[in-house]
Amino acid sequence: MKEFWIYTLLRLGLFVGSFAIVFGIWFLVADSVTLLWVIVIAFVISGIASYFLLERQREAFAVKVEGRAGKVADKLEESRSKEDTD
Structure with a gap:
């Protein structure tokens, strides 16, 4: 579960950082800031950045997820084999 929270918080941090940068640039260049477009652009930028920057955390x-799924599959197979022998 720790890996999930680390990855999620890093993704959130990338989005907040991207939002702040896009908002700041837009605010300096234009008279009015369209918040919806700032959110969309920040979401795209943070998604692309996370693909390259958070590869280790994603892996x-x-x-961790694969290991947990393997344990569940092993327990399921074990319970099925017990039912077959009974």
């Missing part, structure tokens, strides 16, 4: 999260 750690995937390994």
Whole structure:
């Protein structure tokens, strides 16, 4: 679960940072700021950045999920084999 929260908080941090940068640039260049467009642009930028910058955290999260799924599958198979022998 730790890997999930680390990855999620880093993604959120990238979005907030991207939002602040896009908002600041837009505010300096234009007279009015369209908040919806700032959110959309920040979302796209943070998504692209997270693909490249958070690869290690995403991989750690995937390994953890795969391990947990393997344990559940093993327990399910074990319970099925017990039912077959009974």
